[in-house]
Amino acid sequence: MIKTERARITLACAAVALVFTAFSWRLVHLHVAKHEDYARMAAEKHSMRQTIHAIRGFIYDRNGEILATNLPVRTVVADASHIKDPEKLAETASKHLAIPVPELLEKFATGRKYIVLKREVPEETAMALNREMQELKLRGIHFERDAIRYYPHGEMLGHVLGFLDHEGKGVQGIEMTLESELRGKDGHRFIERDRMGREIVPYRGLEQPAEDGRNIYLTVDLGLQSIVEGELDTAYRDLKPQSATAIMVDPKTGGILAMATRPAFDPNHPGGSKPEAMKNRAIIDIVEPGSTFKIVPIAGALNEGKVDGLSTIFCENGRFAYGGRTLKDHNGYGYLTVHDIMVKSSNIGCAKLAMLMGGDKFHEYVRAFGFGSRLGVELPGEVAGIVHPPARWDKLTITRMPMGHSVAVTPLQITMGMAVIANGGKLMKPTIVKSMASPDGKFVRENPPRVIRKVIPTTTASFVNESLVGVTQPGGTATYAQVNGFLVAGKTGTAQKVSPTGGYTPGKYVVSFAGYMPAEDPKFVCYVMIDDAQTAPGLNYGGLVAAPIFARISEKAARHLDLVPTLPAMPVATVSASAN
Amino acid sequence: MNPALAQNTENTESNPIHIRKLLQLGLLVFTAAGIALAYVYVKMHQHTLGKEIRITEQRVKEVRAENEVLLAEITKMTSPRELRRLVAEGSIQLVEIRADSIARLTPPEQATEDGILRTAFIEKPTQ
Numbered sequence: 001m002i003k004t005e006r007a008r009i010t011l012a013c014a015a016v017a018l019v020f021t022a023f024s025w026r027l028v029h030l031h032v033a034k035h036e037d038y039a040r041m042a043a044e045k046h047s048m049r050q051t052i053h054a055i056r057g058f059i060y061d062r063n064g065e066i067l068a069t070n071l072p073v074r075t076v077v078a079d080a081s082h083i084k085d086p087e088k089l090a091e092t093a094s095k096h097l098a099i100p101v102p103e104l105l106e107k108f109a110t111g112r113k114y115i116v117l118k119r120e121v122p123e124e125t126a127m128a129l130n131r132e133m134q135e136l137k138l139r140g141i142h143f144e145r146d147a148i149r150y151y152p153h154g155e156m157l158g159h160v161l162g163f164l165d166h167e168g169k170g171v172q173g174i175e176m177t178l179e180s181e182l183r184g185k186d187g188h189r190f191i192e193r194d195r196m197g198r199e200i201v202p203y204r205g206l207e208q209p210a211e212d213g214r215n216i217y218l219t220v221d222l223g224l225q226s227i228v229e230g231e232l233d234t235a236y237r238d239l240k241p242q243s244a245t246a247i248m249v250d251p252k253t254g255g256i257l258a259m260a261t262r263p264a265f266d267p268n269h270p271g272g273s274k275p276e277a278m279k280n281r282a283i284i285d286i287v288e289p290g291s292t293f294k295i296v297p298i299a300g301a302l303n304e305g306k307v308d309g310l311s312t313i314f315c316e317n318g319r320f321a322y323g324g325r326t327l328k329d330h331n332g333y334g335y336l337t338v339h340d341i342m343v344k345s346s347n348i349g350c351a352k353l354a355m356l357m358g359g360d361k362f363h364e365y366v367r368a369f370g371f372g373s374r375l376g377v378e379l380p381g382e383v384a385g386i387v388h389p390p391a392r393w394d395k396l397t398i399t400r401m402p403m404g405h406s407v408a409v410t411p412l413q414i415t416m417g418m419a420v421i422a423n424g425g426k427l428m429k430p431t432i433v434k435s436m437a438s439p440d441g442k443f444v445r446e447n448p449p450r451v452i453r454k455v456i457p458t459t460t461a462s463f464v465n466e467s468l469v470g471v472t473q474p475g476g477t478a479t480y481a482q483v484n485g486f487l488v489a490g491k492t493g494t495a496q497k498v499s500p501t502g503g504y505t506p507g508k509y510v511v512s513f514a515g516y517m518p519a520e521d522p523k524f525v526c527y528v529m530i531d532d533a534q535t536a537p538g539l540n541y542g543g544l545v546a547a548p549i550f551a552r553i554s555e556k557a558a559r560h561l562d563l564v565p566t567l568p569a570m571p572v573a574t575v576s577a578s579a580n
Numbered sequence: 581m582n583p584a585l586a587q588n589t590e591n592t593e594s595n596p597i598h599i600r601k602l603l604q605l606g607l608l609v610f611t612a613a614g615i616a617l618a619y620v621y622v623k624m625h626q627h628t629l630g631k632e633i634r635i636t637e638q639r640v641k642e643v644r645a646e647n648e649v650l651l652a653e654i655t656k657m658t659s660p661r662e663l664r665r666l667v668a669e670g671s672i673q674l675v676e677i678r679a680d681s682i683a684r685l686t687p688p689e690q691a692t693e694d695g696i697l698r699t700a701f702i703e704k705p706t707q
Binding site: 065066069070071072122123124127145150152153154155156198199200201202204222223225226229230 | 626627629630633641642644645646648649651652655656659660661662664
């Protein structure tokens with residue numbers, strides 16, 4: 001009997017102990033093992049998830065001038081359940097938000113808890129409304145933080161910077177290429193609010209901090225960009241071309257110092273611009289380069305040993321019958337040295353140099369100079385241009401391509417091709433991003449200059465350089481490219497416009513000048529291209545239209561860069577101190 | 581005194597006050613109350629601090645926003661494009677820099693009869 005009772009008691013105790021053990025185990029499991037999960041679930045149930053917006057990185061020029069920044073704005077939101085006096089609130093808000101009172105009252109009457117009244121309200125307007133609401137003890141309107149991208153220089157550098165779409169995503173230019181670096185990563189926190197809608201800070205829950213976007217430093221110099229754009233604006237206004245493009249690069253690093261295109265657009269208001277104005281023609285448009293391309297056959301023939309500095313080429317007195325067509329020079333020339341072929345811009349001389357090399361070899365040099373392939377600049381939409389392989393050439397191509405026809409290149413490719421001569425024979429990768437840095441400055445990633453390939457040796461580059469200097473001297477085709485106090489090297493280009501229906505458009509020309517300065521130790525290469533300038537007939541030449549623009553840009557750039565003149569200064573008029 | 585009564589008084593069980601226990605209990609209650617009050621105080625203080633943090637954070641955000649707005653305005657006002665516009669409409673004027681107003685870290689090379697002239701160096705004006 002006693003034994004049975006004891007057994008029952010033991011059993012009951014064991015059962016109770018087991019139950020409590022189970023409860024204890026469950027308790028420990030919930031509190032320890034499942035703590036994170038349940039804490040998150042509780043936080044999600046009782047609190048709201050507040051997004052901590054990452055700040056989009058700024059874009060600066062090489063000297064730290066702001067090119068793109070964020071402007072804080074507010075989204076004004078109403079919570080109808082908190083509104084006690086809708087008439088008075090509507091009247092107050094109407095003054096600041098420029099929304100009619102009846103429209104506001106209609107919105108309040110919906111009774112919804114989240115009514116967007118107006119987006120992108122300037123910070124000061126929102127603050128003024130908030131102050132007045134506090135003075136009048138009104139409630140029911142909240143201000144959510146937001147930001148819009150702002151480009152303080154307006155149209156300047158618009159094609160390079162790009163802009164953002166309505167979701168804040170880059171759709172063109174650097175904003176698009178470096179979207180992932182600039183955007184950053186939003187964070188969040190769980191918060192609880194009091195009945196007035198204010199956050200109760202002690203109950204602030206789990207927090208994932210935002211990672212702000214990286215700041216981007218461009219190779220562009222705002223001062224040089226301003227000079228280039230100023231001259232391009234003048235040319236666009238005076239010459240009324242279809243388009244005008246200018247690029248300036250540092251030949252030693254490949255860094256783009258300035259890049260501009262007209263027509264242009266204001267990235268602050270991209271919606272109001274025509275698509276044509278939004279094209280970055282420096283990398284998207286392809287044109288027949290004309291005579292600026294002559295650096296290729298001359299450098300190639302010299303480098304291959306087909307000619308040397310003393311060689312002469314018979315230029316057929318200006319008319320060369322080949323392949324059933326006649327190739328002409330602007331003037332009739334007999335025997336010309338290689339130097340003079342460049343200076344006089346002889347089409348026949350260049351054609352013969354290419355023929356000496358042979359089609360395959362000439363094509364190799366064309367490709368080696370960077371034509372026919374993307375150069376890899378950090379901008380979206382760069383095209384490769386058109387350089388057909390010799391197998392697809394017709395009989396005339398060997399005579400046309402050396403003078404910059406039967407080939408299509410981008411303005412950037414021509415600029416970098418000229419930089420090959422300027423820097424002693426290296427094709428540099430064009431770059432527009434100098435470095436990236438985290439907002440706190442702890443992380444910095446430099447973008448070092450990169451040599452794509454060595455195209456020609458320094459001796460060959462030096463010879464071509466001397467020829468290009470001759471182009472800007474008396475007797476050359478680009479005397480208007482001269483800059484007081486400096487030796488300028490460069491080459492003009494005048495190419496008939498290709499018609500969309502095939503062949504060429506009569507009377508329409510793409511004129512250009514690609515040059516660098518000082519020729520002894522070039523600090524910049526500048527390319528100017530004017531598409532279909534409205535000039536007097538017979539004056540639409542690279543040497544008459546584009547070269548003077550180059551000279552004005554270069555003169556101002558020399559002052560900006562504080563270059564030491566290498567030539568005796570020509571007499572210039574000085575400003576009288578007694579101007580009164 | 582009645583002896584019987586006296587004996588009865590002596591035999592009555594006493595009900596003494598246990599001061600020590602009372603003090604212990606009092607201390608316990610006092611400590612508990614103190615802890616409770618301290619908890620309430622800390623909680624209140626926490627809320628007050630939270631409110632101050634919220635206001636300070638709000639102010640920091642406002643100042644930062646104002647700073648960004650002003651920075652953007654300054655950048656716009658000093659933009660080369662804007663300055664050119666102001667010069668063109670005559671709102672500002674360019675004044676020639678006097679040679680004696682230029683301070684250089686590296687001295688300029690002097691202009692010679694046939695010679696080199698630093699680009700920023702101002703020649704003496706001719707009369």
